[in-house]
Structures are given as structure tokens and as C-alpha cells.
Amino acid sequence: MNVPQTPFSRDPLMPELPEVETVCRGLEPALAGRRIAAVRLNRPDLRFPFPSGLAEALAGAEVSHVERRAKYILVHLSSGAVMLAHLGMTGRFTVWRPDGKAQNLGEFYFAEEAGRQGDGPHDHMVIDMEDGTRIVYADPRRFGFVDLIAPGAMAANRFLAGLGVEPLGNGFNAGYLADALAGRKTPLKAALLDQRIIAGLGNIYVCEALYRARLSPRRMAGTIVRKRGSSPRVEALVAAVRAVLDEAISAGGSTLRDYAHTDGSSGSFQQRFDVYDREGEPCRAPGCGSTVRRIVQSGRSTFYCPTCQR
Numbered sequence: 001m002n003v004p005q006t007p008f009s010r011d012p013l014m015p016e017l018p019e020v021e022t023v024c025r026g027l028e029p030a031l032a033g034r035r036i037a038a039v040r041l042n043r044p045d046l047r048f049p050f051p052s053g054l055a056e057a058l059a060g061a062e063v064s065h066v067e068r069r070a071k072y073i074l075v076h077l078s079s080g081a082v083m084l085a086h087l088g089m090t091g092r093f094t095v096w097r098p099d100g101k102a103q104n105l106g107e108f109y110f111a112e113e114a115g116r117q118g119d120g121p122h123d124h125m126v127i128d129m130e131d132g133t134r135i136v137y138a139d140p141r142r143f144g145f146v147d148l149i150a151p152g153a154m155a156a157n158r159f160l161a162g163l164g165v166e167p168l169g170n171g172f173n174a175g176y177l178a179d180a181l182a183g184r185k186t187p188l189k190a191a192l193l194d195q196r197i198i199a200g201l202g203n204i205y206v207c208e209a210l211y212r213a214r215l216s217p218r219r220m221a222g223t224i225v226r227k228r229g230s231s232p233r234v235e236a237l238v239a240a241v242r243a244v245l246d247e248a249i250s251a252g253g254s255t256l257r258d259y260a261h262t263d264g265s266s267g268s269f270q271q272r273f274d275v276y277d278r279e280g281e282p283c284r285a286p287g288c289g290s291t292v293r294r295i296v297q298s299g300r301s302t303f304y305c306p307t308c309q310r
Contacts, residue, residue, distance in 0.1 A: 014089050014143075016202035017071060017167070018248035023093060024068045026105040030095045030133055031063040031075060040118070040126040046139060047088060050125075051148040057081060058127070070163050070200035080151030084159060088143030098132035163199040167241050172198065174230040174238050181221040181234070188224065189217035189297055198241075203300050204276050205244050211275045212240035216309040217302045218295070247272065275303040283308060 015023075039055040062078040075083040085091075095103040096117050118126035118136045125137035125146065137144075149157050164180075165171035180197045181188075192198060192206045210217050213236040215224065224233040251272070274284050279294040283305040290307035 014202075015071065015087050015091075016204055017068070017200040018205070018245055018251075020071050020073060020087065020200070021068050021249050022252050023087065023105045024066050024073055026095065026103060027073070027075075027093060027135070028066045030097075030103075030129070030135060032065050033063070034133070035062045035130045036060065037128045037130045039128070042118075042124050042126070046124060046142045047086075047145040048147075050146055054083075054146065054148050057148055058083065068200075069160060069166075070195060071202070072159060082149040082154060084147040084149055084157070085137070086145050086159070088139060088141065088145070090141040091137065091139045091144035094136045094138065096134040096136065162196055164195060164197040165199065167198050167201050168245055172238065172241075174235045177238055178225045178230040178234045182225045184221035186221055187217060187297060188215060188219050188221045189302055191221035192241075193298075193300075201241065203302075204273075205241070205248060207276045207303050208274060209237065209240040209244045211304060211309060212244065213237040214308055214310065216306075217297065217304050219310070275305060277301075278303060 036058050037060075039058045041050050041055055044050060057079075058077070061081070064076045064078050066076070067074050071086065073085040073087070075085070077083070093105040095105065097103070117134060120136075120138060122138045122140045123136050124139055124142070127135040127137075129135070137146075147157070147159060154160055165176060177197075181191055184191055189206055189210065192201055192209075193203065195201075207217070213233070215233060215237060224231060224237070275292050278292040281292050282288075283290045283292060285305065285308050288305065288307050290305055292303055293306055295302050295304075
């Protein structure tokens, strides 16, 4: 299969928190408060096999709400069960309204196939709602997956158990982060990418947040914490993480191989990157005069300004 290259081609990319949040917000009005009429699975598996009895569990169920946890999409059913979905690298939901208009949510590699209503070669899951809406999950590379969580079993789910706090939730604050980083002798960037500390924070937005907080991705995580707890550096980092994510969500995420906004248009936050994928370009800080560098940390590209970030 010939897959077009992403403009950010140095690393394999998966949708990050703002992109997943964008998809959730697009799915919510199509699903919440509505009943599922039928589900068709066009193949037995994606990255993992579809859960046994998935179609039967969803058919006839009413959706109470849709939310994001880390980089997972959670579709809550009135029965108490939850359908968990991960988009992998190439997953996309397309919402087909009863009037025939389509709304693409996520990546779409093959524009000519975006008009298929569930019978395309990469259309693997088709959800028909009672009101006539059809929701199609397509995934050319099949790195995404779906799980079915029994009522009351979310905390023990293998994908959700052990996740840290949400970076946009009340639990993510300077006190929490200071406690989590205290004494850590790992690079700051690696600590921020640890899903047991902060759930859903990914490579692109960590690079951007560290730049805004003027912190080097190479410095040891514990060095930004004072003995008695938080510090101005920790507070600046928390504020930078929140601001970067909020702005990216408002912009519909970053265009990763035509990543789609809730209205089907492409996300645009990549136009605001200060460092990510800007190796060799001038730092945008007034009077800096340095250029953005790229290093590899834990197999991922890190972009930063060696002058501004200490």
C-alpha cells in the first residue's frame, strides 16, 4: 500500500490529545442521546480482534455521552457498558447524516474513498443510528482498535488502568507535577511523556510546551522542583502545557496527513509551531538569534532552542 507522507515525516505519528479531543467533540452530537440500530463489522480485527459480541452489545443501546480519556475515545452506553476506541495512525470516523452530507473526523489517506458509506476497502466498522445517521470507522493501516468495557469495569481496563491525570483537568497543577517529578533523574521530556504521570500528553505538544516554559528537554526532571515543593519553573510548565493544548484544540489540532476538524476542515495548529519540525530555522523569540535544533530522545524527535531553553 502506498501511503502518502506526513509533512512531519521524521517520526511515526499518531493523533495526540487535541486531535482525539476534536474527534470526540465531532462524534458527541451524532451519538449522545441517540440509539444505535445496528452495527456491522467488515473484518474480524484491527490491531487486535474485535471483542466477541461487540455488534450485539451495541445494537439497540442508547448512547449517554462521549468523552476522551488520554488518547482514547469512550462511548458510554445507557447499559453502563463503554466502547473504547483508539485511532492508531490512520483511523477516521466519518459521520453520514440522514441528508447524505458527510463529516470526516480524523485522518483520511484516500480522498477519493471519503465518499464511501461503509463499503470502502478500509471501512471496517459501520454504526447505523435509529435516526438514519451512519458512522463509519475506516483505518487503512489498521493500527487502531476497539474494546468493549463491561459496566463498572473501566478502572480495571488494561488500556485505562494506571493512567495519570488529565493535563486539562483540575488534578493537573503545580503541586501535583512537583510531587511527580521530585527526585527524578530522567530527562524532563521523557517524564512528561510518561502516561503514568500525565495521560495523553504527546511528543509534539511536549516540545511546544517546553519551549514556552523556556525549559530544556534534556535537563533532569527533578531539577525544576524545589526541596519544599513547587517552583516558578513548575508553575510555568503547567501553564504552558494547558495553553498549548487549549490552543491546539481550538485550532482543531495539527494537520497530520489531512487531519480533520470537527466540521471536516483541516486542523491548523501546525501553522503556530514554535519549534516542532523547525530544525535549522530561526528561533522566534525576539532577540534570540539562535536556530532550532533537533535531537532524538527515546526514539522520538525533540525540537528545541538551545539558547532560550535551559
